[in-house]
Amino acid sequence: MAFLSISRLTKTFGTNTTVKGADLEVERGEFLTLLGPSGCGKTTILRMVAGFETPTSGTIRIDGKDVTDLKPHQRKIGMVFQAYALFPNMSVRDNIAFGLKVAHRSASEIDARVKEMLELIKLPQLADRYPYQLSGGQQQRVALARALAIKPQILLLDEPLSALDAKIRVSLREEIRALQRQLGITTIFVTHDQEEALSMSDRICVMSEGRIEQLGTPFEIYNYPKTRFVASFVGTLNILRGKVTDGAAGRVQIDGQEVVTNRGLNGASTGDEVAVALRPEALSIGRANGQSNNLDGVIDEVHFLGSVVRIRVRFSDTAVSLDTFNRPNAAPPERGQPITVNFGREDILVLEGPAH
Amino acid sequence: MNQSRIIPWIGFGLGALYFLIPLIATFEFSMRMERGTYSFKAYRIVFADPGFQASFAYSAVIAVLTIIVGVALVVPTAYLVQLKLPRLRPVVEFLTLLPLVIPAIVIVFGYLRMYNSSSILPLTGSARGTDLLLIFAYVMLSLPYMYRSVDTALRTIDIRTLTEAAQSLGSSWPRIMLQVILPNVRVGVLSGAFLTFAIVIGEFTMASLLNRPAFGPYMQLIGANRAYEPAALAIIAFAVTWACMGLIQLVASLSPGSKR
Numbered sequence: 001m002a003f004l005s006i007s008r009l010t011k012t013f014g015t016n017t018t019v020k021g022a023d024l025e026v027e028r029g030e031f032l033t034l035l036g037p038s039g040c041g042k043t044t045i046l047r048m049v050a051g052f053e054t055p056t057s058g059t060i061r062i063d064g065k066d067v068t069d070l071k072p073h074q075r076k077i078g079m080v081f082q083a084y085a086l087f088p089n090m091s092v093r094d095n096i097a098f099g100l101k102v103a104h105r106s107a108s109e110i111d112a113r114v115k116e117m118l119e120l121i122k123l124p125q126l127a128d129r130y131p132y133q134l135s136g137g138q139q140q141r142v143a144l145a146r147a148l149a150i151k152p153q154i155l156l157l158d159e160p161l162s163a164l165d166a167k168i169r170v171s172l173r174e175e176i177r178a179l180q181r182q183l184g185i186t187t188i189f190v191t192h193d194q195e196e197a198l199s200m201s202d203r204i205c206v207m208s209e210g211r212i213e214q215l216g217t218p219f220e221i222y223n224y225p226k227t228r229f230v231a232s233f234v235g236t237l238n239i240l241r242g243k244v245t246d247g248a249a250g251r252v253q254i255d256g257q258e259v260v261t262n263r264g265l266n267g268a269s270t271g272d273e274v275a276v277a278l279r280p281e282a283l284s285i286g287r288a289n290g291q292s293n294n295l296d297g298v299i300d301e302v303h304f305l306g307s308v309v310r311i312r313v314r315f316s317d318t319a320v321s322l323d324t325f326n327r328p329n330a331a332p333p334e335r336g337q338p339i340t341v342n343f344g345r346e347d348i349l350v351l352e353g354p355a356h
Numbered sequence: 357m358n359q360s361r362i363i364p365w366i367g368f369g370l371g372a373l374y375f376l377i378p379l380i381a382t383f384e385f386s387m388r389m390e391r392g393t394y395s396f397k398a399y400r401i402v403f404a405d406p407g408f409q410a411s412f413a414y415s416a417v418i419a420v421l422t423i424i425v426g427v428a429l430v431v432p433t434a435y436l437v438q439l440k441l442p443r444l445r446p447v448v449e450f451l452t453l454l455p456l457v458i459p460a461i462v463i464v465f466g467y468l469r470m471y472n473s474s475s476i477l478p479l480t481g482s483a484r485g486t487d488l489l490l491i492f493a494y495v496m497l498s499l500p501y502m503y504r505s506v507d508t509a510l511r512t513i514d515i516r517t518l519t520e521a522a523q524s525l526g527s528s529w530p531r532i533m534l535q536v537i538l539p540n541v542r543v544g545v546l547s548g549a550f551l552t553f554a555i556v557i558g559e560f561t562m563a564s565l566l567n568r569p570a571f572g573p574y575m576q577l578i579g580a581n582r583a584y585e586p587a588a589l590a591i592i593a594f595a596v597t598w599a600c601m602g603l604i605q606l607v608a609s610l611s612p613g614s615k616r
Binding site: 050051052071072073075076077078079081083085086087088089098099102103143146147150156 | 517525536
């Protein structure tokens with residue numbers, strides 16, 4: 001049985017239903033990310049698990065116990081907020097000790113646990129500072145220590161990295177993941193940042209308009225998206241209009257040029273218009289022989305992004321972007337230059353639904 | 357100094373003189389009790405007067421009780437309005453401003469009609485009952501200052517997230533109020549408290565019409581019968597108010613966790 005079990009969870013605010021019958025199971029020690037755009041319901045699910053929102057219907061079970069109607073302080077859940085939420089009137093030490101004092105632990109136990117937490121977040125020297133004397137990254141680490149100090153059943157992270165600058169964000173996400181692995185704590189992480197989700201999670205739950213679109217490992221979500229939304233939301237994607245010319249053989253015509261897929265046509269048959277998706281990193285410059293597909297076009301744009309050069313190639317009606325590594329000894333291609341791009345048959349993903 | 361800076365300084369100087377000249381004149385007059393020399397005799401007489409001590413002590417006690425009742429009423433109200441009932445904010449703000457619009461004398465006559473000795477709740481029938489009525493009246497009188505101070509302080513912190521953080525750590529509502537919210541609005545509460553203290557110490561109308569031995573009626577009595585002591589009392593009342601203002605500044609700068 002799953003450690004956290006969410007069943008048919010629905011939440012309605014007035015006339016707006018933000019979560020529509022979500023079913024979700026999280027295993028003990030798992031790091032699960034709720035990923036989706038603003039307003040998709042991911043934070044509402046997290047807040048219902050924490051007890052800050054009451055579900056309109058559905059149940060939440062933790063370790064087999066129904067907690068749907070329990071108050072937040074009865075759930076033994078640690079939560080880290082986007083805005084840090086450290087108590088401004090308390091020092092770092094007092095912030096971390098707060099939950100332990102609430103639980104009436106002995107002074108010696110509190111002292112030992114606070115020291116342990118400060119070591120864990122590598123900030124033992126800042127115990128007597130106040131929140132305003134800390135950087136954003138330090139504040140969030142203290143908030144994490146405060147949430148972990150009470151040894152919660154589940155750790156909830158509500159976009160904890162969103163307010164931080166890019167470099168700190170990357171280093172802190174690695175720290176959070178390492179701590180989570182070290183402690184083996186069941187964690188739910190909410191983010192709209194696909195890179196964070198892909199790099200940190202055991203599994204990702206992609207959400208859109210209050211529904212769970214797909215639940216799977218980062219590898220599955222990225223490489224085998226089940227819906228058009230997941231395909232377009234996770235990672236960069238080229239979507240081209242095509243027409244199935246031979247359903248049985250997987251042949252699709254794109255801008256008058258024929259390609260072949262061996263990943264199926266997602267229910268489409270000969271004569272159907274389809275949307276064909278290609279990841280930028282699946283495309284290579286040059287003509288390939290054998291089983292690969294080739295498309296001839298013209299270079300439309302060249303964007304130098306540092307380690308990567310992103311090239312936009314236009315066919316007659318549509319265009320694709322592809323990424324190549326920057327090589328200092330090779331000048332990037334120029335606009336207007338004819339070019340052939342190739343990609344494998346397994347790299348073509350025919351999306352569900354009609355092309356538009 | 358160029359012209360653009362001279363004009364504001366002249367304006368500031370004129371404003372300062374407008375306030376300071378009467379004050380200096382009052383102070384100077386209060387020192388002239390002994391013929392031909394300046395002395396603090398008027399102050400010595402005032403401080404030695406049992407009436408001064410009794411009325412000041414009475415008003416101070418009433419002020420402290422008013423502050424306690426006011427804080428107990430205003431902090432949870434402002435907190436709940438901001439956290440749970442933001443739609444009620446305009447209504448509550450309007451209610452808290454009413455004491456500035458309705459004259460104190462009207463309120464007192466209202467009280468006397470409502471709580472006289474032949475009413476259901478005969479608060480004016482006894483001294484303690486009337487004291488209680490006076491405290492409630494002062495709580496209402498100080499509402500505009502207390503509510504605004506607390507509300508402003510609450511707006512400077514993210515009370516929703518702090519409340520949720522405390523809840524997730526197992527904290528109950530009383531603990532959240534006492535250990536998380538109140539310390540973080542302490543500056544606002546104390547600002548409201550010192551303003552309340554200053555108002556209550558000098559209030560005349562309500563105390564006089566309810567016939568309580570407060571400092572305001574005492575000042576009026578002395579003012580009507582003596583020459584130099586009223587000036588000394590006026591300076592003492594100013595000093596009390598300024599001390600309250602100074603304490604607001606001091607507390608704000610010494611609050612734990614505040615940026616210094």
